[in-house]
Amino acid sequence: MKRLLTLLGALLFSGIAFGQPSVRIAHGPYLQQVTDDGFTVVWTTTMDAASWVEVAPDDGSHFYAAERPKYYDSHIGKRRIGRLHRVRVEGLEPGTTYRYRIMQQGVLCEEGNKRVILGEGYGSDILKHKPYTATTLDESKDKTEFWVVNDIHARDSVFRLLLKGVEKAKPDFVCFNGDMLSSMESERQLFDGYLNSAAELLTPAGVPIVAARGNHENRGSFSSKFRDYFPTSTGEVYYAFRQGPVCFLVLDCGEDKPDSDIRYYGMSTTDAYREQEARWLQQVVQSEEYRSAPVHIVILHMIPGGKGSWHGEQELRRLFVPILNEASVDVMLCGHYHRYAYIDDGSRGTKFPILVNSNNDKLVVKADRKGIDIDVVNTRGESIKRHRIDK
Ligand SMILES: [Fe+2]
Structure with a gap:
């Protein structure tokens, strides 16, 4: 009863x-x-x-x-x-x-x-x-096109402008390269901040999400749930995949300040996680999947450190750059600075160029085995900068 x-x-x-x-x-x-x-x-x-x-x-x-x-x-x-x-x-x-x-x-x-x-x-x-x-992805495809947005910090209206036209362009994926929120406090914040719009605009077009975690997504009581909403092939928040001629390395940057910083409330273990990630990276760049790809693109929210850089960026340089320098990387795509920069002077210790996208533009990237074309496109859909990286 x-x-x-x-x-x-x-x-x-x-x-x-x-x-x-x-x-x-x-x-x-x-x-x-x-x-x-x-x-x-x-x-x-x-x-x-x-x-x-x-x-x-x-x-x-x-x-x-x-x-x-x-x-x-x-x-x-x-x-x-x-x-x-x-x-x-x-x-x-x-x-x-x-x-x-x-x-x-x-x-x-x-x-x-x-x-x-x-x-x-x-x-x-x-x-x-x-x-x-x-x-499904296909490594025998001649070329790939993908878009990148970053540092949205829950500005849904900017995000929607940047995704305009995605249903017609149908890129192979849209990459969210970190700091899409300022901190992760709840599921509601995640969806209201940008993910409802992402689903509304991308899903009917069949366009998948490739997510990279930014330093801000390390913060907040909901931040430990990040991978639940963005599952990966490795079970970690770093992973690699092939599409067309490109092998993509989607790396996690961790936090920007030392783990002991007062803002992390004793909860950050990012230094050890980056070390673990570096050991994985060393294995991946030696894999057949990676080595057989004609083009290599790295996606990473923070930028390997230069003069005056904070702890996290210095660690990215110390741990990742020596490995990547031996791995025929063609370009690294970053965010974090909230302004555009193209760093090809070796000042970050890299043998490859670094393109830093601003918080108000998107990257439209097209790659084939001959090279990579990158357009920096603003919220009005205008191409404001262009780069060609020849193989
Ligand atoms: Fe950031």
């Missing part, structure tokens, strides 16, 4: 008894960790739910033409229940576009492992709207 009352209460509370879906999409979805054989879809729901993604080929058939394979939000062999959903779709072909829809069932009643009662399935609409799409 008690169970029946609990269930009835849950039904009433969830609105299902009034014909309302028990669970709705709260934020997202957006695409993460696209590889040559898969992609990850991330979204949140208004209540605890069990979720999955259904995938169909992009062959013109109706989504309902056949039973579509389901990929569950699962973790170590169990379906994962919660409000944050991360579904990994794998076993796909390289360079291929797939359609997908996200689905979830709200948890109406959960009594430990004994009984879980799920509500009706509900998810992204595929009748009035086209299903979402995702395209």
Whole structure:
């Protein structure tokens, strides 16, 4: 009787008894960790739910033409229940576009492992709207185009201006190169600050996110959750991937001041993390995936240090630059300074140029095996600087 009352209460509370879906999409979805054989879809729901993604080929058939394979939000062999959903779709072909829809069932009643009662399935609409799409990476592609924005610091209106036209340009990905927020205090702040807009503008265009953490994303009570929202292939906040002729190294800069700084409240262990990252970097640049790529691009929020630099930047120079100097890097893309700079005088100890993007512009980067073209584009969509890096 008690169970029946609990269930009835849950039904009433969830609105299902009034014909309302028990669970709705709260934020997202957006695409993460696209590889040559898969992609990850991330979204949140208004209540605890069990979720999955259904995938169909992009062959013109109706989504309902056949039973579509389901990929569950699962973790170590169990379906994962919660409000944050991360579904990994794998076993796909390289360079291929797939359609997908996200689905979830709200948890109406959960009594430990004994009984879980799920509500009706509900998810992204595929009748009035086209299903979402995702395209896997392909290292045999001749060229790649991607965009970079950084240092948005939750200025959503600037962010939206910079992403204007993304649905037509359809770059292979948009990189968020750090400090998208000033600190990470809550999920709401993350979505309100820029991630709602990112999902709204990028997901219908099938454009994935490549996230690099800035120093400011180390801060705040929610900062330990960064990787939950931006899952990676390494399980860390640094990783590498191939697209077309380019091998990308997405590095984590850590904090800018020493770990003992009063602003970190004794919670920062960034020095040890950078050391760990440097050991990983040493391995990656020796890998076949890296060495076989004709072009190498490094994405890193902070800039390796020069004269007068702070501790974090000095550490980036000490730990990463000697490795990168031996790894045929073509260009490093940074942010952090909130102003444009092109550093090709070796003053940061690098044998490669460093392009620092401002907080109000985006980089439009096109690369093939002959070289890299970079346009610095302002919020009016005007190209204000241009660089060509020949191979
Ligand atoms: Fe920064």
